[in-house]
Amino acid sequence: MHPDKTAQQDHSHFSDSEISSIIRMAWEDCTPFEAIEMQFGLNESGVVRLMRTEMKASSFRMWRKRMCARATKHQAMRNANRHERSINQQVEEQRAVEG
Numbered sequence: 001m002h003p004d005k006t007a008q009q010d011h012s013h014f015s016d017s018e019i020s021s022i023i024r025m026a027w028e029d030c031t032p033f034e035a036i037e038m039q040f041g042l043n044e045s046g047v048v049r050l051m052r053t054e055m056k057a058s059s060f061r062m063w064r065k066r067m068c069a070r071a072t073k074h075q076a077m078r079n080a081n082r083h084e085r086s087i088n089q090q091v092e093e094q095r096a097v098e099g
Helices: 005-010 016-027 033-040 044-054 057-068 075-098
Strands: none
Touching: 016 033, 016 044, 016 057, 033 044, 044 057
């Protein structure tokens, strides 16, 4: 599989150490894509393209599968999960008071 020119151009201005940092952050469960975008100006689809061109195909597939299953990689999903936990905690506390 040959990476397309567009994908290479998207991250050609990054140094090797910046690419390494982006890859490390992309692998971390606790680092949302929004943090990568704030630090490097690379949105989620840009990170996916970078990962696809910089990693072996099998490693990319493993990362992609892992990343898609993580709500923590998306700030909005993290906030929704926190809100849901907060509501559940309130319900539990109310039940304890009533019970």
